[in-house]
Amino acid sequence: MxxxxxxxxxxxxxxxxxxxxxxxxSTGIFVGDSNYLTSGKQLQQDTLTNVNALVDGYNNPDNPLDLPIDYDNFFELPENLTLLGKWDGDNWSEWKDDSISKFTGTFTGHDGDWSVGEKWDATVPLYYSLKAGGKGKSGGGFELWYADGFLDGVWDTSGLDNKDLSHISFWTAEGNTNNQVPxxxxxxxxxxxxxxxxxxxxxxxxx
Structure with missing residues (x-):
């Protein structure tokens, strides 16, 4: 026995x-992409206004942007995003918090991986946006993902016509994470x- x-x-x-x-x-939770934005300037760009518009739309019970929400596993996402930093294909062109090491990963081509920097608090909300199109090229759009408690993940531009990654940006938000990952x-x-x-x-x- x-x-x-x-x-x-x-x-x-x-x-x-x-x-x-x-x-x-993992990729985390898909929030939305530039195709769902209906108003504003530079809709193809992952600006502060645009990423917050997607999160606001995701949390809106009426879903005015018609986002592809999985309502069976739905929970309200942390709001009021602010930029942590942006990798523009060569280096970190922006990084807002020197107390946190810059995130690492493979940020070129059609797919890659990412990992948080040192001293990152896992309870702090984390998003990332993928902007496709490449340098000197217009279009491509962007996608916004909520990391959902993951401290590393993978990304690809299959939802962005497999265009080369232009840049990847990391964002934080107010409130604690609702970590869905055991x-x-x-x-x-x-x-x-x-x-x-x-x-x-x-x-x-x-x-």
Whole structure:
């Protein structure tokens, strides 16, 4: 009985750890892109006005921008975005908070990854916007994503006609995150608990 219980425990822990690892890198929650904006100047640009308009539209119960919201998993996103910094293809052309190390990642081409800098507080809301089109080229538009508690992730411009990335900007907002991502360690403990309960019930039935 004990070897079987041990095997079940190992399988559950492995599965939950693997699930947690696979969830550790993600795109986050898609808020919207430039195609949903209906008014204002420079709609193709990820300006402060435009990214805040998308978040306001996302949180509006009437969804006036007709954003593709997953209402089954909906929660209100932190509002009042402010710019942390922008990578323009060569370097950080802007960075607003020297107390936080600049984010790192692969910020060229059609896809890549990103990771937060040191001293970042995981409870602080984090967004990132992808502007496509490349230097000297118009169009392409942008997408806005909410990191949803992730401290690293992947990005791609498949939703922006696979144009080269022009720049990626990171934003923060007021309020704390509503982290939807279970930590891998938590998942492992849950798995171990389930395995223990299953083993206990099996042992009782056999006695």
């Amino acid at each position: 004990k070897p079987l219980f041990l095997k079940i425990s190992i399988i559950f822990c492995t599965l939950f750890l693997w699930t947690g690892m696979s969830m550790a890198t 930590e891998p360690g938590t998942l492992a403990l849950v798995g171990l608990g389930l395995a223990t309960i299953a083993g206990y019930r099996r042992k009782r039935r056999s006695s």
